[in-house]
Amino acid sequence: MSETKEEKEREREMINEELLIQALEEENLDLFREEFTALHSYDQGKFFMKIGDHLRIRLYHYLSPEEMAELFEGLDIEEDEYQPILAEMNPSYAAEMLSEMYADDAVDVLNELDKDQVASYLTIMDDDSAKEIKELLHYEEYTAGSIMTTEFIAISANQTVRSAMYILKNEAPNAETIYYIYVIDEDKRLVGVMSLRDLIISDDDTMISEIMSDRVMSVSVGDDQEAVARKMKDYDFLAVPVVDFQDHLLGIITVDDIMDVMDKEASDDYSKLAGVADMDTVDRNPFNAAKKRLPWLIALLFLGMFTASLIGRFEETLDKVAILAVFIPLIAGMAGNTGTQALAVAVRGIATGDLEHENKWKLIAREAGTGLITGSICGVVVMVIVYVWQGSFFLGILVGFSILVTLIVATLAGALIPLLMHKLHVDPAVASGPFITTINDIISILIYFGMATLFMSYLI
Amino acid sequence: MSETKEEKEREREMINEELLIQALEEENLDLFREEFTALHSYDQGKFFMKIGDHLRIRLYHYLSPEEMAELFEGLDIEEDEYQPILAEMNPSYAAEMLSEMYADDAVDVLNELDKDQVASYLTIMDDDSAKEIKELLHYEEYTAGSIMTTEFIAISANQTVRSAMYILKNEAPNAETIYYIYVIDEDKRLVGVMSLRDLIISDDDTMISEIMSDRVMSVSVGDDQEAVARKMKDYDFLAVPVVDFQDHLLGIITVDDIMDVMDKEASDDYSKLAGVADMDTVDRNPFNAAKKRLPWLIALLFLGMFTASLIGRFEETLDKVAILAVFIPLIAGMAGNTGTQALAVAVRGIATGDLEHENKWKLIAREAGTGLITGSICGVVVMVIVYVWQGSFFLGILVGFSILVTLIVATLAGALIPLLMHKLHVDPAVASGPFITTINDIISILIYFGMATLFMSYLI
Numbered sequence: 071m072s073e074t075k076e077e078k079e080r081e082r083e084m085i086n087e088e089l090l091i092q093a094l095e096e097e098n099l100d101l102f103r104e105e106f107t108a109l110h111s112y113d114q115g116k117f118f119m120k121i122g123d124h125l126r127i128r129l130y131h132y133l134s135p136e137e138m139a140e141l142f143e144g145l146d147i148e149e150d151e152y153q154p155i156l157a158e159m160n161p162s163y164a165a166e167m168l169s170e171m172y173a174d175d176a177v178d179v180l181n182e183l184d185k186d187q188v189a190s191y192l193t194i195m196d197d198d199s200a201k202e203i204k205e206l207l208h209y210e211e212y213t214a215g216s217i218m219t220t221e222f223i224a225i226s227a228n229q230t231v232r233s234a235m236y237i238l239k240n241e242a243p244n245a246e247t248i249y250y251i252y253v254i255d256e257d258k259r260l261v262g263v264m265s266l267r268d269l270i271i272s273d274d275d276t277m278i279s280e281i282m283s284d285r286v287m288s289v290s291v292g293d294d295q296e297a298v299a300r301k302m303k304d305y306d307f308l309a310v311p312v313v314d315f316q317d318h319l320l321g322i323i324t325v326d327d328i329m330d331v332m333d334k335e336a337s338d339d340y341s342k343l344a345g346v347a348d349m350d351t352v353d354r355n356p357f358n359a360a361k362k363r364l365p366w367l368i369a370l371l372f373l374g375m376f377t378a379s380l381i382g383r384f385e386e387t388l389d390k391v392a393i394l395a396v397f398i399p400l401i402a403g404m405a406g407n408t409g410t411q412a413l414a415v416a417v418r419g420i421a422t423g424d425l426e427h428e429n430k431w432k433l434i435a436r437e438a439g440t441g442l443i444t445g446s447i448c449g450v451v452v453m454v455i456v457y458v459w460q461g462s463f464f465l466g467i468l469v470g471f472s473i474l475v476t477l478i479v480a481t482l483a484g485a486l487i488p489l490l491m492h493k494l495h496v497d498p499a500v501a502s503g504p505f506i507t508t509i510n511d512i513i514s515i516l517i518y519f520g521m522a523t524l525f526m527s528y529l530i
Numbered sequence: 531m532s533e534t535k536e537e538k539e540r541e542r543e544m545i546n547e548e549l550l551i552q553a554l555e556e557e558n559l560d561l562f563r564e565e566f567t568a569l570h571s572y573d574q575g576k577f578f579m580k581i582g583d584h585l586r587i588r589l590y591h592y593l594s595p596e597e598m599a600e601l602f603e604g605l606d607i608e609e610d611e612y613q614p615i616l617a618e619m620n621p622s623y624a625a626e627m628l629s630e631m632y633a634d635d636a637v638d639v640l641n642e643l644d645k646d647q648v649a650s651y652l653t654i655m656d657d658d659s660a661k662e663i664k665e666l667l668h669y670e671e672y673t674a675g676s677i678m679t680t681e682f683i684a685i686s687a688n689q690t691v692r693s694a695m696y697i698l699k700n701e702a703p704n705a706e707t708i709y710y711i712y713v714i715d716e717d718k719r720l721v722g723v724m725s726l727r728d729l730i731i732s733d734d735d736t737m738i739s740e741i742m743s744d745r746v747m748s749v750s751v752g753d754d755q756e757a758v759a760r761k762m763k764d765y766d767f768l769a770v771p772v773v774d775f776q777d778h779l780l781g782i783i784t785v786d787d788i789m790d791v792m793d794k795e796a797s798d799d800y801s802k803l804a805g806v807a808d809m810d811t812v813d814r815n816p817f818n819a820a821k822k823r824l825p826w827l828i829a830l831l832f833l834g835m836f837t838a839s840l841i842g843r844f845e846e847t848l849d850k851v852a853i854l855a856v857f858i859p860l861i862a863g864m865a866g867n868t869g870t871q872a873l874a875v876a877v878r879g880i881a882t883g884d885l886e887h888e889n890k891w892k893l894i895a896r897e898a899g900t901g902l903i904t905g906s907i908c909g910v911v912v913m914v915i916v917y918v919w920q921g922s923f924f925l926g927i928l929v930g931f932s933i934l935v936t937l938i939v940a941t942l943a944g945a946l947i948p949l950l951m952h953k954l955h956v957d958p959a960v961a962s963g964p965f966i967t968t969i970n971d972i973i974s975i976l977i978y979f980g981m982a983t984l985f986m987s988y989l990i
Contacts, residue, residue, distance in 0.1 A: 437816075
């Protein structure tokens with residue numbers, strides 16, 4: 071059997087890893103640097119996280135703060151892992167590394183530290199970097215401001231392509247992207263944009279004002295990062311400028327950061343649908359995992375207890391017709407299933423922006439219709455099965471009709487609850503699958519036992 | 531109250547929309563073209579989908595096939611909507627538009643048509659475009675080959691930066707990205723890569739072989755698109771080259787297509803967790819929505835019937851102790867909740883690649899531990915509540931102990947089932963929340979009633 075490309079890559083990676091560890095252990099600086107600096111920063115970061123802290127401490131002596139900065143930018147770790155790693159470094163080394171990082175990435179790291187730790191790093195750091203970072207630290211998490219970088223290229227419209235190219239070549243080493251060039255007026259207001267592509271195919275003597283586009287799409291510094299991600303995906307931008315309410319250009323957001331946002335937001339929505347508060351990753355130990363999941367489980371436990379007490383009120387009914395208990399999980403389960411389906415569509419619709427104002431009532435009417443259709447079909451199927459199985463016509467009618475009503479109500483609830491939460495400015499993804507399922511358990515049991523009690527005379 | 535940036539934008543958009551519709555209706559070609567061509571292709575696409583087909587047919591006369599091609603590339607619609615739209619166009623206009631599109635986007639459209647329709651468009655089209663498209667049509671859906679484009683810039687290593695820049699300027703109008711330049715040998719094998727940034731900051735007389743990086747990261751043409759997306763996200767690439775098994779450069783995949791893949795895969799995983807086969811969007815009518823959801827609901831209905839028949843076997847137990855029925859939804863619900871949590875972590879772990887070979891057993895051991903911890907805590911809580919509420923010590927023990935065992939088994943099942951499916955090369959996301967929930971219903975009821983029947987003598 072031939073190896074796949076991926077397997078071959080993994081093998082090569084492992085050989086390389088062993089070589090690097092050996093070089094570190096034997097204190098072979100030259101060999102280590104030769105191999106390590108040739109790696110992509112993401113692979114450097116993976117290696118960095120894999121070795122223990124005793125080897126990492128050696129690494130800090132082998133790599134310059136600039137080199138470590140690049141590694142750190144590509145690091146793909148949990149937020150709470152930054153602090154212990156920084157603590158391994160000499161403070162002045164750490165401060166220099168932070169000042170060499172792109173400001174937005176440095177801010178991501180600093181956001182995870184205590185306030186006094188941040189202050190002490192900012193004090194040792196060179197003034198320019200400290201100033202830049204301080205400005206970014208102001209912005210609230212999950213806003214455009216918190217993920218933007220200030221290392222962009224901005225020029226004035228009143229110059230030629232030749233002089234713009236000259237500026238570009240000078241600023242290229244420090245800018246996070248050189249593929250969009252922003253045009254500002256004397257008050258630093260954003261007035262235009264052009265791509266490096268436009269610049270390159272233009273004649274050297276052309277004026278910037280002639281080739282720039284003055285319909286610039288931008289985002290506000292307070293915009294939600296998810297909305298920014300949606301915009302960049304829809305418009306296929308590699309970077310988007312961030313402005314304040316007077317259109318002053320404050321920074322840019324690049325597509326690599328946006329991919330991280332998309333990935334994180336998708337993970338969050340997914341976790342919440344499953345009722346895992348915060349993202350629980352495969353690497354945590356059981357105690358941490360249990361800590362993340364228990365709040366949900368305990369909350370659902372009490373809701374479940376409430377369901378139990380509801381059934382308890384129908385104990386008399388149950389005592390007379392024990393067979394009723396047989397269909398509890400079926401009816402509750404169907405309510406949960408259809409509710410989760412409706413929920414997912416509504417939450418996704420809100421997240422992708424498909425669900426604008428005009429569509430909400432349409433969605434509710436649509437879900438009512440869907441519930442009616444699925445309820446009718448499932449109801450008839452259940453009625454026939456129960457009738458054949460139990461030989462009781464009235465029991466068939468009761469269970470089938472309960473399924474019909476339950477599916478309509480549960481489908482509507484699945485759509486209405488996230489819409490309501492969105493209106494109340496609560497993240498609709500919080501109305502997770504288990505939550506909807508448990509709510510719908512309660513609804514379905516009320517319907518089922520309510521009808522059973524009402525029509526008891528036909529059942530005995 | 532001041533308007534937000536987004537509200538202002540929407541307002542402007544709506545005014546613009548009305549103006550455009552009016553211009554179309556009044557057959558004011560000049561005004562329409564002036565306003566419309568200034569829009570971003572994504573906004574053009576939104577407008578295009580909003581107006582009815584009678585106005586769209588006028589649009590095809592007002593825009594050239596090239597202009598329509600750009601609009602089509604930015605179109606964000608369901609796959610089954612392409613066919614009716616193409617049918618509105620004159621076939622030669624449609625063929626010319628398809629040939630003007632980037633080959634990967636044209637292939638996306640053609641993939642949705644019948645084979646004879648594709649053949650007829652390819653026949654009218656110019657030969658070069660038809661050849662390019664035919665090659666791409668071979669690749670299987672969801673592979674790197676199916677999303678790559680063949681419009682990239684490749685040069686040989688044996689030339690100066692000056693001559694490379696000359697090639698670049700010439701090819702820029704047709705290439706999908708000019709920000710990466712790939713270096714190939716005489717057999718068209720990929721040997722190096724450099725960014726436009728590297729090119730721009732280098733001296734004109736430098737040889738390409740000196741500045742290119744020969745550690746090129748590439749993907750195989752048969753790789754899964756999700757794996758490609760993961761790689762681009764991890765390594766922050768704006769484009770990645772696609773090669774065959776002999777490293778011949780076949781095409782490139784750009785980041786804008788990858789964002790669409792990430793979005794689609796996230797939607798798919800989310801929908802499947804909720805048990806909505808395929809993505810169900812908010813715009814569908816109730817019949818279509820019901821059609822998408824019914825297969826799941828019916829399957830779950832039969833599983834639920836099986837659960838009911840299981841409880842039916844314990845009818846004797848239930849007849850004696852009707853109070854047992856009260857706790858069925860609680861126990862089944864908790865099993866479903868913990869199973870969904872464990873499932874989400876495992877599916878996400880598989881999707882993000884965190885769950886490599888070495889981690890699988892760790893995950894299983896971890897989930898067993900998590901189930902033990904959450905089960906113990908929830909079990910004790912339930913035991914106390916049931917004891918206080920019902921005044922029966924043995925009932926408390928029975929329900930509490932059932933919760934403990936159920937949570938351990940259900941948590942393990944939630945992790946094991948997706949892992950097993952992954953091993954059997956079935957998409958683990960198919961093991962959706964409702965599926966796991968229903969399986970866990972069955973497990974929990976067997977545990978609960980099994981124990982109740984066993985210890986019946988203590989309960990009466």
